[in-house]
Amino acid sequence: MKEELKKYAWRKFRRYPKTKEITELREELWSMMCDKFDDCVAEGADEKDAARQAKELMNDCTAAVRDVEVNSSMGALRRMLVGLLTFSAAFMLALTCVYLFLSLVTLKSFDKTWMLIVAGSFVYVVYVAVKLYNYARHFGFSGLTRVAFGGVFLSLVPLLYVLPSLAANVLFDTNIWGKSWLIVPLLAAIWLTADMMLFAHGTKAFWWEFAALGFLVTTVIFLAFSVFTGAWNVSWLVYVLYLVIVAFAIYFAELRKRRA
């Protein structure tokens, strides 16, 4: 059973970098679990129940890990940055090699192969954003997690909007910039919805939900109006109207709160 507890503790810590402080914390929490297990058995609990109670000690280990991280001069963050730097060097080197091979050997032209570097850079930006988000989430830095979550969506803009439009332009001589930008409000709508579901709790939740829902409704109106009338060049004004409504709603709510 102790072996099972060990596996449980190790599993709980598998996503964290193995800095000295975090490894020590894992060792100590595991020993506390073993003590708790022995204590419960001594008091008459069966092994299964004792293991369950021992595992409960690990319930809030994220708080302990975060505290260790903050008090150890962000050792895990530094380790992550070093890892990221190493990965960046290897990634850029590999990308350059593929680019040169494609340009010099396969296509014997540098005419359009620069697209590969652009694509690789955009993928890299997404990778960095996801790494930062994972770090913040694993260590329970709630504010940073929320910002990094938005950062992931922001990093998707070049990959999902700029790259396809550029590729269509350069490789197929087709201009889709006029319509491909729609991916940006779509991404923003998905981000707002996801953010609202994951993070919007507490006093500001109402306004956040109000703004997100309003944005979704505005996007639906915008798309429906534009598709049916073909007036794409005018219909974007609906977003301006949306912003004005939100601004007024917040202003009057604040005014009412102050008067109360």
Next chain:
Amino acid sequence: MSYSGEVLRGHTETVILAILRGGDSYGYEILKRILDAGDGMIDIKDATIYTAFKRMEKDGLITTYWGDEGEGGARRKYYSITDAGREYHERKSREWRELTVILDRLIGGDEA
């Protein structure tokens, strides 16, 4: 009635130091002594205890050493109080006694 570890906020260090004045101890034993002394009315998390240990170690109030491997290979980390820790405990105990007298006078309610 049950109280969360919040009621100990600001006093966790003093409580731990009071326990360590009686001799070196390890995480679970300290946690258990706090829970037992609370007659089951205090629900303190191990993370709170661990955070306090790290802070106290950093401030030089306690020192640590690892014990031998037990059954299954787990090693206990032992904590012992330093001279600075004793001084800190005495000062905080004195402050606590003074504060309780004042609070008794303010909140007491016996005379009301």
